[in-house]
Amino acid sequence: MDLNSDLGESFGAWRMGDDAAMLDIVTSANVACGFHAGDPAGILDTLRAAAARGVAVGAHVGYPDLVGFGRRNMDPTSRELVADVIYQIGALQGLAAAAGTRVTYVKPHGALYNTIAHDRRQAEDVITALLELDAGLVLMALAGSPLLDWARERGLTVVAEAFADRAYTPGGALVSRREAGAVLHDPEQVADRMLDLVRTGEITAIDGSRVRLQADSICVHGDSPGAVAMARAVRQRLESAGVALTPFTDARTA
Template identity: 60%
Template sequence: MPSVDVNADLGESYGTWRLGDDDALLQVVTSANIACGFHAGDPATLVRTCRSAARAGVAIGAQVGYHDLAGFGRRFIDVDPDDLYADVVYQIGALDGIARTCGSRVRYVKPHGALYNTVVTHEEQAQAVVRAVHDLDPTLPLLGLPGSALLARAERAGLRTVREAFADRAYTAEGTLVPRSQERAVLDDPRAVAERVLRLVTGGTVRSVDGTDVAVDAESVCVHGDSPGAVRMARAVRDTLTENGVDVESFL
């Protein structure tokens, strides 16, 4: 029976500002990429989210990003690799401390937003992220885009890599994500997204924006927690996979 992990970005509220329905998503997903306070998430929010994830039995991952609250971590920052290394170590350590007070721990790492896209090709920043994870805890898996510089460098460093696909993001013919600034970058039809994920998991391909099929080999599929109708979409994805004989479970 084929199997796949379903993850979502959570813990991204800040103070009185609320984003997404974390508790509802935690009843659907098998892994939670929880913000670490740099692109989103205040300490109280992170405690609540880690506590809910631990209660739901969902694996906690550190969602590390650029130090960019105002831009929600979606703006490229030409940060010095040594500074990025320190930022990533700091974020993982902070979230792990919170998770441990909730009876859990950080079990993997995933870059967020602009950092995620940057380390697909930016060798220096990719190496900084890999070095931070390796130096802190070389047993932590690292999630990323198949074919990225991040995963290539992580493999050379001896880290476990987890190939990720996106349920609600459009793909280019090269297998990269269409930038959010472009039309049709984010998908919002739960049924269409669910069928797309089923095809990806069982057939290993996804239809790109230009109509060609792109090979995508993924162990984890992300449904963004901040997308409109995220809970409905995540449920549609999980229900469709289960109904078609796919086991939805954590990659850990």
């Protein structure tokens, strides 16, 4: 199993999360590309820290929405969205090369992530961007979403992702952050849920029902309060149960 987190999201004097601590825990890092968060110097610091620890790096692409942290819905044209995704990945590839690592996968962020899980037009735009830039990039997407099949149909390798610190609807979608109980904070609860998921292939939805969920990677959001404690609890619980934690892509430079 892979354990990932969204990192590189600090901006100037505004600090977001504890990248150094998270990089000692996770196996893959979804690094911001400057559109929803992150500044070049901070992103480079995070990439260097990831390289030093052998953590795999992914491009955490999003809508151009610094004020809303990429969590506001947008409706760009296909021409814009394809170019925006290529631009963000390309920027991170350059910084990663300078840091002695490489970008091996792409995980969309926030509103873009949730939109393309079900919106085929925007999904196809993101898939097109990856294919036009580097068809070898892996796409990380919401477990159980149609996006996984759409990407496979066009030849991309995909990784299905589950969220440790988010509540699920009975239909397998993430509960909107606007609703009570959408974000989980208790490290022990989060760790128990993820061990249950790994053992059974199911997760308990917000109404208590059980949802079938096949996942290759588990995410703990780096900006969540108590993120480090939650990620550490998940790692310890899984490893204690004999679950090996490894990146799904090779973190080494080519």
